Amino acid sequence: MIILWTLIASLFAEPLPSSNAGSPKRMSADQAEITRLREKMNQYQQSGALEYSEKMYLQMVELDPRSKWMKDSDHLAGAMASNAKGDLLETLKRLERCTESERALQWRSFLLEETGPVRIEKSANAELNIMMGLMNPDQIAAIAYANEQLQQGKVFQGRLPNGAYQYGSQQFLVSAMGLTTANGATLQQSNTPDASSNAVSGQSFLDIVDGEIGVGISSDVSIWHLSEGIILENQQTLSPKTQVSFGIRPQLRLNGSVASVRGEVGLRQIAGRTFRARVWEPGLHLEYYWPKMFVALGSNLTVGRLEFDEAEYIKRSLGYSFVTSTGYKLIDNMYLTGRLEGGVLGSHNMWALGLGVAYHL
Numbered sequence: 001m002i003i004l005w006t007l008i009a010s011l012f013a014e015p016l017p018s019s020n021a022g023s024p025k026r027m028s029a030d031q032a033e034i035t036r037l038r039e040k041m042n043q044y045q046q047s048g049a050l051e052y053s054e055k056m057y058l059q060m061v062e063l064d065p066r067s068k069w070m071k072d073s074d075h076l077a078g079a080m081a082s083n084a085k086g087d088l089l090e091t092l093k094r095l096e097r098c099t100e101s102e103r104a105l106q107w108r109s110f111l112l113e114e115t116g117p118v119r120i121e122k123s124a125n126a127e128l129n130i131m132m133g134l135m136n137p138d139q140i141a142a143i144a145y146a147n148e149q150l151q152q153g154k155v156f157q158g159r160l161p162n163g164a165y166q167y168g169s170q171q172f173l174v175s176a177m178g179l180t181t182a183n184g185a186t187l188q189q190s191n192t193p194d195a196s197s198n199a200v201s202g203q204s205f206l207d208i209v210d211g212e213i214g215v216g217i218s219s220d221v222s223i224w225h226l227s228e229g230i231i232l233e234n235q236q237t238l239s240p241k242t243q244v245s246f247g248i249r250p251q252l253r254l255n256g257s258v259a260s261v262r263g264e265v266g267l268r269q270i271a272g273r274t275f276r277a278r279v280w281e282p283g284l285h286l287e288y289y290w291p292k293m294f295v296a297l298g299s300n301l302t303v304g305r306l307e308f309d310e311a312e313y314i315k316r317s318l319g320y321s322f323v324t325s326t327g328y329k330l331i332d333n334m335y336l337t338g339r340l341e342g343g344v345l346g347s348h349n350m351w352a353l354g355l356g357v358a359y360h361l
Helices: 002-011 029-047 050-063 072-084 088-096 102-114 137-152 195-201
Strands: 115-121 128-130 155-161 163-167 170-175 178-181 186-189 212-226 241-255 259-271 275-289 293-308 313-331 334-345 348-360
Touching: 029 050, 029 072, 050 072, 072 088, 072 102, 072 137, 088 102, 088 155, 102 115, 115 137, 115 170, 128 137, 137 155, 155 163, 212 259, 212 334, 241 275, 241 348, 259 293, 275 313, 293 334, 313 348
Parallel strands: 115 178
Antiparallel strands: 115 155, 128 163, 163 170, 170 178, 178 186, 212 241, 212 348, 241 259, 259 275, 275 293, 293 313, 313 334, 334 348
């Protein structure tokens, strides 16, 4: 294992590639600041001042939590900084933000295999020590970081290099599956879906949706179908209708690094020769992001005003719908979207299938 740690340390000690090529002709103020911070971070990386490199990285993430302008090389630099101070869990999280780097993928695989998730409760006058074997600087830093966290708080929750440890009177083994005590009981496994496991894996809800407020707007053109219904006053049957509709939806968003919660108030307009409708669609949706696309699930309340010429009847109806949508990034913040919606509107079943565009900030 020592040889593996030495090899991985030498691999990631190589200087990062320059990220300044191909700068756009026009930049927003935030994008220009990201570029400035990147240059400073790279200077600190090359000089070995990783503490200051860490500060630059944190400022970049605060300014650009969804990585609109940050690159894989930025997250690799951040991973090197957190690795140097011994925070292996944070290193792993930063590597997971890289989308195309083979270097990041290899390092992430190494950490998943050669370190394990642990939760250690503080014990008075105790110090965490590895029980056998020589250690490289990265392992020494990881143990020192764990001891520092235990001194400052009641619990250390993170990752440690695989090996046998002693903490006060306790002895335990750390592996990729977690922490195992001397009697063979596994205290924590990486696949346990409880709160502590979520914290160890770095994927708590607060990490996914980090609280940045944004706005957006989307529109679509859809095939909108309304099934057969009735007029309650005289039980007259209203025939099914299929029309082209246009929808527009202003949005308020709670953005995170990989997901967003969005609230929207949509308006759909349907205009046909014998049938017209206006439908309001307030709703709440959860979106998950990948580098080039998103997938969303949600539900809408539907409030409709329907005009049927065949019966000379205006009908006001209330209902609900379930919506799934997906988007493919065309340019920064702009997506080509697809949308499928189905539900109930008064005495009618309804569904819609459409294509559109969305702009997210």
